[in-house]
Amino acid sequence: MSGFNNEFETEALPGALPEGRNSPQKCAYGLYAEQFSGTAFTAPNATNARSWLYRMRPSVRHMQHFRPVDRPLWKSAPAAFEDAPLGQLRWNPIAVPVEPTSFISGIRTITTAGSVLAQAGMAAHIYVANADMTDDYFFNADGEMLLVPEMGRLRIITELGILDVEPLEICVLPRGMMFRVELVDGSARGYICENYGPRFTLPERGPIGANSLANPRDFKYPTATYEEKESPCRVETKWGGKFYGTDIMHSPLDVVAWHGNYAPYKYDLRHYNTIGSISFDHPDPSIFTVLTAPTGEPGTANVDLAIFPPRWLVAEDTFRPPWYHRNIMSEFMGLIQGQYDAKEEGFVPGGISLHNMMLPHGPDSFGFEKASNADLAPQKLDETMAFMFETRLPQLVTEFAACHDSLQKNYINCWDGLEKKFDGTIEGKK
Structure with a gap:
C-alpha cells in the first residue's frame, strides 16, 4: 500500500x-x-x-x-x-x-x-x-x-x-x-x-x-x-x-x-527528487526537507528531516559546498553512506555531528580550498547520503554522549587552516 x-x-x-x-x-x-x-x-x-x-x-x-x-x-x-x-561536536560511530x-x-x-x-x-x-x-x-x-x-x-x-x-x-x-x-x-x-x-x-x-x-x-x-x-x-x-x-x-x-x-x-x-540551482548560488537547505513536524509558528518546525543525497552540481561562479553559516536551528547530522562533501575526512557512516543554534559551522579547511579552486564544470555527487534532524530548539548533549570515547576531542581543529586571506591592496576579485 x-x-x-x-x-x-x-x-x-x-x-x-x-x-x-x-x-x-x-x-x-x-x-x-x-x-x-x-x-x-x-x-x-x-x-x-x-x-x-x-x-x-x-x-x-x-x-x-x-x-x-x-x-x-x-x-x-x-x-x-x-x-x-x-x-561544534562530532562523534565516531558507536x-x-x-x-x-x-x-x-x-x-x-x-x-x-x-x-x-x-x-x-x-x-x-x-x-x-x-x-x-x-x-x-x-x-x-x-x-x-x-x-x-x-x-x-x-x-x-x-x-x-x-x-x-x-x-x-x-x-x-x-x-x-x-x-x-x-x-x-x-x-x-x-x-x-x-x-x-x-x-x-x-x-x-x-x-x-x-x-x-x-x-x-x-x-x-x-x-x-x-x-x-x-x-x-x-x-x-x-x-x-x-x-x-x-x-x-x-x-x-x-x-x-x-x-x-x-x-x-x-x-x-533514493526516490527523493532533489531540487537545486541551475544558474548561481544556493537555494536554502530547506529544499532538502523530506518530512517536517510543524509548530504554531508558520514556517518554523518542531523538527525537520533533511537529506543530502546524490545530485548534480552545476551552478556557475559559486562555492558549491554548503556555505559558512549561523542560524536559529540546531542540526544533528548523521551519515548513512559515502562522504559528505563539506567534510570528506573524519565524518564517516555511523558518525554524528552536532552544530547547535547560533554556533558557526561550514566546510573544513580542506573542503574550502578544494571547492575554491575546483573546475566549475558539472559535477555529480554520487554514492553519498547524509541527513539532518533539525529543530528550532537547542539540543542538549546527554552525559552518555559527552563522556563517550567516540567523541572527537579535536573536531574543532578541522577549521584551523582557514587563515586570513584579506589583501586590501588588491582591487576586486583575485
Whole structure:
C-alpha cells in the first residue's frame, strides 16, 4: 500500500473489515472494534489522524499492571548534563555491543530538546542491536519514532502489519503504535528521531509546485498481518519520560484488519527528487526537507528531516559546498553512506555531528580550498547520503554522549587552516 495521509483499508482475512460502519454490533470472526487516534478528535480534516482496528482482544487486555523498568541510557527532554561541552561536536560511530542487545535495549540518547511532558521538541538517539525482540513488544506514548538505518536491515512487526526497512530507507512509527523488531542481518545500527510534537508530514512546496522533493506515492504502508501467539510475552512502554513493563500471555499484535490514516510507513530516500540551482548560488537547505513536524509558528518546525543525497552540481561562479553559516536551528547530522562533501575526512557512516543554534559551522579547511579552486564544470555527487534532524530548539548533549570515547576531542581543529586571506591592496576579485 502506498500514499501519504490517505485513507487505507486492509484485511488479513476476507470479510474482517465491516462495510459501511466502523463499530457494528458484532464484528466478523469474533473481533473487537477499536479506534486508534493520533490527533485530537476535533483536529482539522487535513491533519486529523485515526484508524479503526479489528482485533482479537481489545488493547486494554495488553496493558495492565505496569511496573517500572530501568532504561538509563534512553533519556527524555529536558535532560541537560551540567558538564556537557558547548561547541561544534562530532562523534565516531558507536560500536554494536558484544552482549545480546535488542533494538529497544540498544537505544542510546545523544541529545534532547524541549520537554517531553509539554509534547514539544525531540530527542536524537542511536540504536545498536544484535538480538531479536522475539517475545518483547514496545510502544512509545511520548512521541513518534523516525528510524534511519545505517547498517543492517530491520523487520518491524507492528500492530498494523510488517515493514522491512534497509539502509537508505526510513520508517516512522506513530505515537502509541505497538511493535517489535527483528534483525535480518544479525546486527544493526542507525539513528532515531523521537518527535514529541505534532506528527511528521510533507513540507509545503510553495513555488516549487505539485511535484519534486518527496512525493506522496512513494510512501509505503503495511498490509494487515496478525500474530496468534498464546504464550508468555512482555509489553513495555515509554510514558512521560519513564519506562514501564507488564507480562501477558499472548501477542499484542492481534489486529486482523484495519482502515484509516494513522499507521506506520516507510520511505526510500533514493526516490527523493532533489531540487537545486541551475544558474548561481544556493537555494536554502530547506529544499532538502523530506518530512517536517510543524509548530504554531508558520514556517518554523518542531523538527525537520533533511537529506543530502546524490545530485548534480552545476551552478556557475559559486562555492558549491554548503556555505559558512549561523542560524536559529540546531542540526544533528548523521551519515548513512559515502562522504559528505563539506567534510570528506573524519565524518564517516555511523558518525554524528552536532552544530547547535547560533554556533558557526561550514566546510573544513580542506573542503574550502578544494571547492575554491575546483573546475566549475558539472559535477555529480554520487554514492553519498547524509541527513539532518533539525529543530528550532537547542539540543542538549546527554552525559552518555559527552563522556563517550567516540567523541572527537579535536573536531574543532578541522577549521584551523582557514587563515586570513584579506589583501586590501588588491582591487576586486583575485
